[in-house]
Amino acid sequence: MAKTKITPSKINVIFDTDANNELDDQHALAYLLFNGDTFNVNSVTVNATYNGGDIQGHYDEALRVIKLCNLNQEIPLLKGANGNFAEITNAWDPDNFDGREGVDEILEATEQDSLIIVAVGKLTNIALALKKDPSFAERTKIVWLGSNYPEPGEYNQDNDTIAMNYVLNSTIPFEMVTVRYGKPSGTDAVKVTKEEINQKMPGLGPIAKEPIIGRHGGSFSTFGDYSVSLFEYIDYHGDPPSRPLFDMVAVAILKNKSWGEPKLIPAPIFINNEWIERPDNQRKITVWENFKKEEILEDFYNSLKNPVLVSK
Numbered sequence: 001m002a003k004t005k006i007t008p009s010k011i012n013v014i015f016d017t018d019a020n021n022e023l024d025d026q027h028a029l030a031y032l033l034f035n036g037d038t039f040n041v042n043s044v045t046v047n048a049t050y051n052g053g054d055i056q057g058h059y060d061e062a063l064r065v066i067k068l069c070n071l072n073q074e075i076p077l078l079k080g081a082n083g084n085f086a087e088i089t090n091a092w093d094p095d096n097f098d099g100r101e102g103v104d105e106i107l108e109a110t111e112q113d114s115l116i117i118v119a120v121g122k123l124t125n126i127a128l129a130l131k132k133d134p135s136f137a138e139r140t141k142i143v144w145l146g147s148n149y150p151e152p153g154e155y156n157q158d159n160d161t162i163a164m165n166y167v168l169n170s171t172i173p174f175e176m177v178t179v180r181y182g183k184p185s186g187t188d189a190v191k192v193t194k195e196e197i198n199q200k201m202p203g204l205g206p207i208a209k210e211p212i213i214g215r216h217g218g219s220f221s222t223f224g225d226y227s228v229s230l231f232e233y234i235d236y237h238g239d240p241p242s243r244p245l246f247d248m249v250a251v252a253i254l255k256n257k258s259w260g261e262p263k264l265i266p267a268p269i270f271i272n273n274e275w276i277e278r279p280d281n282q283r284k285i286t287v288w289e290n291f292k293k294e295e296i297l298e299d300f301y302n303s304l305k306n307p308v309l310v311s312k
Helices: 024-033 055-068 085-089 100-112 124-132 134-138 155-159 161-168 194-200 223-232 246-255 293-305
Strands: 011-017 039-046 077-079 115-119 140-145 174-177 261-266 269-271 274-276 284-289
Touching: 011 024, 011 100, 011 246, 024 039, 024 055, 024 223, 024 246, 024 293, 039 055, 039 100, 039 246, 055 077, 055 223, 077 100, 085 124, 085 161, 100 115, 100 124, 100 134, 115 124, 115 246, 124 134, 124 161, 140 246, 155 161, 161 269, 174 246, 194 223, 246 293
Parallel strands: 011 039, 011 115, 039 077, 115 140, 140 174, 174 284
Antiparallel strands: 261 284, 269 274
């Protein structure tokens, strides 16, 4: 008797991003969109952080990447929060607030299907979704790229610590993919050099039906060529000078859990720029660390060489 081939179900996600912040968001989004054999993408929502201008700039940059993947007619892109959680909820109106479009998309999509939210910016959209509909906590999981836990001083975290604490004090399943600047245990260790990008990225990805004008000008028809341009306009650190692709790792560990080490801990809280442990807290979260840089980067390049576009 012939064996029946069992096809593993794909992972359904919403990607929540501050796409215009630097350059790791764009690479994470492209990596996600080129892994259609692993993921379905319901939608992309954007939020605004300190760098990258207001919400329109983040929307425009996410749209550039989606267009380079020829998915702008397939994947909805929606604007979330421009401000932070405290500003938005100070005079709370659940029917009219900054970020409503993106937040309502998150709430409605998770009512209709089983979805994971991959968040790679501040957590404002997630906290607003919880505030508007507390039952949201029961129907999804958040995989967040952020924090230097157990130390302070990380960009996504510092953009809205009140939103982060709101999420930590909720019951929503929460996985924290640590950054840990300058340490080998965080996503900061998943670095690439400008020379590596210039050697490996040109021409990678499908040819866009319609070229895009890049953030820094120029016309591009592949994500690989746009990547090279992005790396022309960024600061480098360390020896050799390099730049981490932080956000991409949040997608990678969803694709292959062996590329990082998860650890279950009682949810801490962040007060006065310090992590406070709560060992008796019944609420548990997962902290990810110790990522396999070589395996992740190899898969990233392979995904761009042999892209399988996602479906909605």
